[in-house]
Amino acid sequence: MxxxxxxxxxxxxxxxxxxxxxxxxxxxxxxxxxxxxxxxxxxxxxxxxxxxxxxxxxxxxxxxxxxxxxxxxxxxxxxxxxxxxxxxxxxxxxxxxxxxxxxxxxxxxxxxxxxxxxxxxxxxxxxxxxxxxxxxxxxxxxxxxxVPVISPLVRRLAREHGLDLRTMTGSGPDGLILRADVERAVSTAQESSTRHSAAQHSRAPEKASRERRIPLRGMRGTAAERLARSRAEIPDASCWVDADATELLAARKEMNTATAQGSSPAPISLLALLGRVCTAALARFPELNSTVDTEAREIVVLPEVHLGFAAQTDRGLVVPVVRDAHTLSAEELTAETARLTEAARAGTLTPAELTGGTFTLNNYGVFGVDGSTPIINHPEAAMLGVGRIARKPWVVDDELAVRSVVQLSLTFDHRVCDGGTAGGFLRHVADCVEHPARLLRTL
Structure with a gap:
């Protein structure tokens, strides 16, 4: 040897x-x-x-x-x-x-x-x-x-459920094993186990339920520590407002109609438009794009906007960061958020893509909820939460109409600004959602 x-x-x-x-x-x-x-x-x-x-x-x-x-x-x-x-x-x-x-x-x-x-x-x-x-x-x-699989998470999912990938035939190109293949195999195994348990129920006493422990390690542990630190160190406050998003959705539809006709490279995402609204509002209210230096007892207002956005993955919630988001168009924000989201779900984000954010956008509306009070992503100073867009009655020109309404919530560090600044920021965001043409002033 x-x-x-x-x-x-x-x-x-x-x-x-x-x-x-x-x-x-x-x-x-x-x-x-x-x-x-x-x-x-x-x-x-x-x-x-x-x-x-x-x-x-x-x-x-x-x-x-x-x-x-x-x-x-x-x-x-x-x-x-x-x-x-x-x-x-x-x-x-x-x-x-x-x-x-x-x-x-x-x-x-x-x-x-x-x-x-x-x-x-x-x-x-x-x-x-x-x-x-x-x-x-x-x-x-x-x-x-x-064994060819589409991502490392597929191997991990199979391992957690005791599946042997070598016995499976993938439905992807050239037999590539997809996540759906593993989930289908898991479902089949669970159904078989359930039928077997039912058959044995009359012959065996019911087993007591067992607690399940999930280690707070890796990215999940880091998120837990950051959230706890945020609550312990940041005196936060929240404000919220309902906004009529009908015109924003119409503007997005018009943009993507041009995309379908081949004059634009990709459909514009709603997340990208909301990100563009955030960067415009932060240009007016830069105090919310800051951090607090507790040792020097100073508020550090940051010149660049590195926009974080919450992304749900199999490994928990992660917050990828779009660098220099204030310099990107809606098309560029769409492409970058899509790239980072795919990397987050595949588990291939680099440490640099998960750190350095200055402001976070949390679109929890994808989970079908109207509102929330987000926890600030330490050491940032604020986070904007966006609820689901739902059809609701709304007064337009003194008449009742059915409109697409969204609830916007802002959680902010009360050390960096007062309610007037936070309210002004949130109102500007709502105005841009209701009247997207106002964004033209910042383009």
Whole structure:
């Protein structure tokens, strides 16, 4: 066996000190190339694939899936054999180790998975191999063949419900396993279990219900800490107003009619229009685009608007951030929020895409609720909440009419402004929703 080298969990940036192992991408006994991801970890900010700087055969994992590993602690050991690194790396200078940490900053292009037998150092056998080890390794290679899935969350969902992806046939292109395939299999298994339980009910006493515990770790833990800190540190207050969104919806329909005729690249989203309204209102009321420096006892008014927006995912609520939102058009905001939302659901947001927000927009109307009092996303100074748009009676020119009405709520840090400023901001937002033409003054 060649020299065995230990690879420790690297510094993932953003002041992170630990990560939770979500899944191993390379099993013990399999080969790894220079800068090829060996493990997927969840930090307090995002899911991250960690590449190994060595080429060779993985001889051990330091921890199992679900375990927490500190930065600098052992992650894997790799047996590096003479010539093994050169064969695994595409360039001579890659031999040994690259020193790189994050995917996307490696020295080689991403490569596919490999079999257990490839590039194994002479004399190396998988743990537990004895007589007939070669057959075990070959069957292990078959069992370890990669299964095509649409995202890492699909693998996690299958693992949580005890499903073997290798027994499934995906409905996607070329047999790609989609989330819907896994959910269908889970539903089928649960129905079968329910029928079996009903058949056994007369012969077995009913079991007491068991409590379920969900660890507050990773992104969920970070969100919990931030919300608790917001409540503990920020003296917040809320105000709200109902607004007639009929004209805003009509304007959006007109924009997207042009899209259907091929003169615009993509339909404009309602979230993007609301984001555009927010940046216009913040230009008038910049105090709400600020943070409080408690040590210096100063309010820091920020020059750029980095707009956060709440996105619901399988891993909980996350808040991706649109950088320099005040410089983007409605079309550009549509494209960027769509990109970030897809990345959030796939679990591929980077730490930089989850931090640095200066103001947050929370469209909880997608859940079918009218109103809420949002908790400020610490250390920001305010958050705008948007309820569902519902058809309601409304007075127009002293006559009763049916209009599309939305409730807008603003939660703000009372240290940065008083009710007059907050009310002025919210009223301007409502006016822009009711009369979208007012936004032309800010374009």
């Amino acid at each position: 060649g020299e065995v080298r230990e690879f420790t969990l690297p510094d993932l940036g953003e002041g992170l000190t630990e990560a939770t192992i979500v899944r191993w991408l390379v099993a013990v006994g399999e080969t790894v190339r220079v800068d090829e991801p060996v493990v997927e970890v969840e930090t307090a900010k995002a899911l991250v694939e960690v590449p190994c700087p060595y080429a060779g055969v993985v001889t051990s994992h330091a921890a199992g899936e679900g375990a927490e590993v500190a930065v600098g602690a052992p992650l894997v050991t790799v047996a590096v054999s003479p010539g093994g690194e050169a064969a695994a790396a595409p360039e001579p200078e890659h031999v040994g180790g690259s020193g790189n940490v994050l995917v996307g900053y490696g020295t080689a292009e991403p490569t596919g998975r490999r079999s257990r037998a490839a590039l194994r150092p002479p004399g190396f056998a998988a743990p537990g191999a004895g007589t007939g080890a070669g057959e075990e390794l070959r069957s292990g290679a078959d069992r370890g063949a990669p």
